[in-house]
Amino acid sequence: MEQGSAQPAAHHHAPPQGFIRNYVFSLDHKVIGLQYYGLALVAVVTGMVLSWFMRIHLAWGAAAIPLLDKLSPNGAPGGVITPEYYLSLMTMHGTIMVFFVLTNAPFAGFGNYFLPIQIGAEDMAFPRFNMMSFWTTLVAFLVLIAAFFVADGPPLSGWTAYAPLSAVGKDSGPGEGLGQSLWGISIALFCIGQLLGSLNFIATTLDLRTKGMTLARMPLSTWAWFITACIGLLAFAVLFPACILLILDRIAGTSFFVPAGLVVSDKLQPHSGGSPLLWQHLFWFFGHPEVYIAILPAMGIISHILPTFTRKPLLGGMRVLTACMIAIGFLSYMVWGHHMFLSGMNPFSALLFSVPTLFITIPATIATLVWLSSIYGANIRFTTPALFCLGFISVFISGGISGFFLAQPSIDTYLHATYFVVAHFHFVMGVAAIFAIFAGTYFWGPKMWGRMMNETLGKWHFWLTFIGVYGIFMPMHYLGLAGNVRRYSAFTDDFLVPLIPVHKFITYSALITGAAQLIFLYNLIWSRFKGPKAADNPWEATSLEWDTTSPPPFDNFGGRHLTVYHGPYEYNVEGSQGDYVMQTSSEAAVEKS
Amino acid sequence: MGKFFAVVLTIITVISAYFVIAHTWWMPVDVSVHGPGVDHQLEETMLGSGILFVLSQLVLAAFVFMFGDSKGARKMKKFPGGATPLVIAAIVLVGIEVLTLSFVGSKVWASIYFTPPDPNSLAVDVQAEQFAFYFRYAGPDGKFGELHPDKIDDGSGNYFGLDPANDVAARDDIVVGSLTIPVNKPILLTLHAKDVGHSFYVRELRIQQDFVPGLVIPIHFTATQTGRFELVCTQLCGLGHYNMKAYVEVVSQDQFDQWLKTQSQ
Numbered sequence: 104m105e106q107g108s109a110q111p112a113a114h115h116h117a118p119p120q121g122f123i124r125n126y127v128f129s130l131d132h133k134v135i136g137l138q139y140y141g142l143a144l145v146a147v148v149t150g151m152v153l154s155w156f157m158r159i160h161l162a163w164g165a166a167a168i169p170l171l172d173k174l175s176p177n178g179a180p181g182g183v184i185t186p187e188y189y190l191s192l193m194t195m196h197g198t199i200m201v202f203f204v205l206t207n208a209p210f211a212g213f214g215n216y217f218l219p220i221q222i223g224a225e226d227m228a229f230p231r232f233n234m235m236s237f238w239t240t241l242v243a244f245l246v247l248i249a250a251f252f253v254a255d256g257p258p259l260s261g262w263t264a265y266a267p268l269s270a271v272g273k274d275s276g277p278g279e280g281l282g283q284s285l286w287g288i289s290i291a292l293f294c295i296g297q298l299l300g301s302l303n304f305i306a307t308t309l310d311l312r313t314k315g316m317t318l319a320r321m322p323l324s325t326w327a328w329f330i331t332a333c334i335g336l337l338a339f340a341v342l343f344p345a346c347i348l349l350i351l352d353r354i355a356g357t358s359f360f361v362p363a364g365l366v367v368s369d370k371l372q373p374h375s376g377g378s379p380l381l382w383q384h385l386f387w388f389f390g391h392p393e394v395y396i397a398i399l400p401a402m403g404i405i406s407h408i409l410p411t412f413t414r415k416p417l418l419g420g421m422r423v424l425t426a427c428m429i430a431i432g433f434l435s436y437m438v439w440g441h442h443m444f445l446s447g448m449n450p451f452s453a454l455l456f457s458v459p460t461l462f463i464t465i466p467a468t469i470a471t472l473v474w475l476s477s478i479y480g481a482n483i484r485f486t487t488p489a490l491f492c493l494g495f496i497s498v499f500i501s502g503g504i505s506g507f508f509l510a511q512p513s514i515d516t517y518l519h520a521t522y523f524v525v526a527h528f529h530f531v532m533g534v535a536a537i538f539a540i541f542a543g544t545y546f547w548g549p550k551m552w553g554r555m556m557n558e559t560l561g562k563w564h565f566w567l568t569f570i571g572v573y574g575i576f577m578p579m580h581y582l583g584l585a586g587n588v589r590r591y592s593a594f595t596d597d598f599l600v601p602l603i604p605v606h607k608f609i610t611y612s613a614l615i616t617g618a619a620q621l622i623f624l625y626n627l628i629w630s631r632f633k634g635p636k637a638a639d640n641p642w643e644a645t646s647l648e649w650d651t652t653s654p655p656p657f658d659n660f661g662g663r664h665l666t667v668y669h670g671p672y673e674y675n676v677e678g679s680q681g682d683y684v685m686q687t688s689s690e691a692a693v694e695k696s
Numbered sequence: 697m698g699k700f701f702a703v704v705l706t707i708i709t710v711i712s713a714y715f716v717i718a719h720t721w722w723m724p725v726d727v728s729v730h731g732p733g734v735d736h737q738l739e740e741t742m743l744g745s746g747i748l749f750v751l752s753q754l755v756l757a758a759f760v761f762m763f764g765d766s767k768g769a770r771k772m773k774k775f776p777g778g779a780t781p782l783v784i785a786a787i788v789l790v791g792i793e794v795l796t797l798s799f800v801g802s803k804v805w806a807s808i809y810f811t812p813p814d815p816n817s818l819a820v821d822v823q824a825e826q827f828a829f830y831f832r833y834a835g836p837d838g839k840f841g842e843l844h845p846d847k848i849d850d851g852s853g854n855y856f857g858l859d860p861a862n863d864v865a866a867r868d869d870i871v872v873g874s875l876t877i878p879v880n881k882p883i884l885l886t887l888h889a890k891d892v893g894h895s896f897y898v899r900e901l902r903i904q905q906d907f908v909p910g911l912v913i914p915i916h917f918t919a920t921q922t923g924r925f926e927l928v929c930t931q932l933c934g935l936g937h938y939n940m941k942a943y944v945e946v947v948s949q950d951q952f953d954q955w956l957k958t959q960s961q
Contacts, residue, residue: 187935261932267909268892268934275892276826276934362910364845366857367826367891371846379893379908413763415772419779445895447908450809454802461794469786471752476782478759480773482766485697493760497705500752501712507745511797513804514738516904517723520895520930562697566704573708581721586899588930591938596926598724598899605721675772 118657128238130230131657135237136216137551139207142241143540146203148624149248151617153196160184162603162610164593178256187277189592190259194278195251197262198286202293203244205397205532208540209404210335211240211300214328216551218304220648221325223313223665225658228306229299236299243292250282250289258283261590263390266360266382267367270352271374274367287350294343297335304332313647315667319421320686322646322671326425327403330432334392334399337436342389345382352377383446387439394532395435399428401539402470405495408546409474410672411644412489413481414682417672418473427466427473434463444512445519453512460510467503471496486642487561491542494569495535501573502531505580520590523583526576534572541568544627549641553653554634560626564619571616578605645685646671698764702757709753716746724900727921727946731902733804740800744793808903813916814882820875821886823856824894824907827936829927830855833870836960841866848890855890870959876945878952879922887913895931898944906931919946 119125129135159166167182178188215233219226227233250257259278260269264286273280308329312321321329348359356373360382363375406424410417417424440448440456474496483489505527508514518524541564549555587594587602594603640649647667651660665687673684715721726735775782821832821840834840841863848857858866877883887896889907896915897904900923905915929940947955 185935186938190932190935190937259932259935265893265932268932271892279934365891365909366845366848369850371848377910379910415774418775418782423779423783445904446906447911447913450805453805453809454798457801458794458798461798462791464794465787465790468790469783472782472786473779475752475755475759476775476779478756478763479775481763482768482770482772483698483760483763484765485701490697490701493701493756496756497708497753500749500756504745504749507741507794507797508738511737511741511801511805513734513801513808514741516808517734517738517899517902519904520897570704570708573712577708577712578715581715584716584723585721586723586897588897588928590932592935593938595939596928596941598926602721 128234130226130234132215132219132227132230132233133551133655133659135233136212136214138237139215139240140212142237142244143204143208143212146199146207146244147537150196150199150204151620153192153199155614155617156184157189157192157196158606158610158613160189160592161594162607174251175256184592186592187259188256190261190590191257191278191282193590194258194261194286195247198247198290200533201262201393201397202290203240203247205536206297206393207240209400209536209543210328210331210396211236211297213324213404213540213543213547214304214331214400215300217547217648218325218328219307219311220651220655220659221322221646222308222311222316223647223660223667224307224311225660227303228310229303232299232303236296236303239292239296239299243289243296246285246292247289250285253281253285255280256282258286263386264349264382265386266349266352266377266379267362267365267372270349270360270377270382271365271367271372272353274370274372276368284350284353287346287353291343291346291350294339294346297339298343301332301335301339304328305336308332313665313667316647317667320667320670322407323417323421323424323428324400324403324407326421327399327406327428330428331396331399334432334435335396338389338392338396341385345385345389348385349382380443380446380448383443384439387442388436390442391439392432392435394528395431397532397536399431401495401536402428404539404543405474405492406470407646407671408488408542409477409492410674411546411642412484412486412492413477413674414484415477415481415675416670418476421670421672423473424470427470430466431463434459434466438463441510441512441515444515450512457510457512461507464503464506464510471500471503486545487556487558487565488542488546488642490562490565490569491538491545494565495538495542497569498530498538498572499535501577502527502529502535506531517586518583520588521583522579522587522589525589526579526583529576529579530572534576538568541565541623546642547648548627548630549634549637550648550653550655552631552634553637554630554632555637555641556630556634557626560622564622564626567619567622568616571612571619574612575609575616578609581605643683645669645673645683647686650685650687698760698762702761705753705757705760709750709757713746713750716742726900726902727919727923727925728901728903729918729920730804730807731900733807734902737797737801737804741797744797808917813884813914817882817884817916818877819884819886820877821856821888822875822896822907823888823890824896824929824933824940825850825855825890826892826934827929827940828873829875829896829929829940829942831872831875831942832856833872833956833959835868835870837865837868839865841869843888845890856888868960870956872959874943874945875927876947876952876955877919878949879919879946881949881952882916882918884914884916887915892933893931894929894933894940896927897930898925898927900925901944904930919944922946922948
């Protein structure tokens, strides 16, 4: 068993013995990456099932959902969802999806597994921190799930947990008792895990690159994980104290977010001096960068996979996309107020937040143009990961374009808090990132478990998902334009009743698209055990993860110390005879080939 | 496979765009003075970004259609001109687009928020609570009574926390459950939240504004048409959020005067 050194040298010996050290409390970044991925998988299935319950309830309010009354006899008596339980399902869906899926899978999961390998390192800089970060995250997840089983039910204040609804405790309604406190504790723990992880990613990228792996030769996925870690270090460092303050307001009688003179449930609250807007500022100072914590790794993964299947380098080489991602990361800290245009903050500040928000569309447009132009003149190999890359570009465009509307406070006065917003963030942050996770899974799966995934099933999965997500989220734009308010458990207003058929269509789409994910799960499990053995480099790719066995040995390269001579995407390069040049291939080898 | 992708994506794009162009689901007719600015800004943005959406999806479809794997039969091509013109074009074109939207949009925003309310506005206080709106008119004396949160008592109908026993101005304040206003008259609302955050959303008035506990938020507008419009809450406020609503009755000045008189009696 390893001794507790956090030095990179600590990995220069044989793999650990014993099941616990190998698979449970493992220090190996690959196992930790898979643990994060596994956690994200459990979380995404949970979150998706919750969304099914919500969609069924929205389309058929009186529908009895089997087994739901077993899970929550109070929240769903006889299987029929109560208004408060609907909000709880929504809160838990959002929290699970944003934190435990969109942050865990593309960043912590794939990043842990592949960042060290892509830079030729044997492990992360701090393996023990790495193990701690996963186990803290797992505890955070369990604490959140525990909220389902407390007496007054899970929290219902949304994933944004706006104060004072989230801060004054039971008086503000069901779900705001212990459940909301567990939410705060869970997210605070999650922040600790992410802070440890981010530190680790940054130190690893800066210190552990192998010989010849200059920053400019790092794959774009590694760049994305590195930039994301920098964003995460700042963002979670703000959300963590915010959650602590929220918990203190709830259990210690402080008043950070609760002003004087509030009468909740006929009781004058014993608070004074706090500000609900302070919570919004702290939350969104984290919350907006969080969007990029989800989407930047996705952009990196897509940029990494796309050239492998177009068989040509990205336009502009490494520099353009790297610059775009850095610009997006930088701007992400100047725009949080666009969530608060109508919050009662000074209306002049709305303009200050609007302009940088609109400017984010410039690097995002450039990235999209780079992907599009890289398809021009290519020889696309239509594998499943390639299809998910192309699908990603489409949904990224669809989701990004609605940002033009919401970035403008004058239009936000109409569209704020409608389904237009739901459509926007689900497309650009949810679906786009999920497509990148799928692309990453089909692409790297063979490397991670040494077996190929089934292409036929993969393609069926792609087509059903691609058409399905448009069926779910495109109509939500129309609902938003008609003024359909989000976070309603039923549509009783005169103007909302005629929109219910659209909701039914969305529910059908969601059920079908969700069911299509069973194909993916089956493929994942089947290929893990029964898939054909994967070669070391089945996709004819160039980066270092394809320069080792599938799956890689404990120290990643079997004791070899790689030297890097090339950039990561040398496909179809002039002067070389072959179709591609591995990063480690020496100059002489190129000429010979 | 590439051709199939192109066809599917084109169909998705055409259907998506159709419902927007056909206005199958769209904003209701505006009934406010500032509303046409909001509508115009939204329509301009829809035009620009709609073209961008259709164009980029179709370019993606076309490229995927054209550049499938030829197994070596077709030579690879580079994108003409390389990255530099593309990057410059994106910066210039999108830059112009977003600056235009910012400048024009700022004017619309300013027309709502930066202009002071008309001094002759009709002032109405709004109290939002789980899960109802209440409206207070100053009554014949033209003065609002002071608010005392400790006196709030929904059971006896004291939603605002008035103290008529000691406060003369409060005695004739009119408190009602729907907002009745005269047409073409500037209205100044003052938003108070009793318990948690709420929001004031009337689609036809193109107004949405949060109620924030601890803050008193003014908002002003002028309605241009008579009618009955739904006011709904758009800030998550608890289990009855979906059902938190009131009506805005826009009536003629005469009807309003009559209504006010009835209420004062």
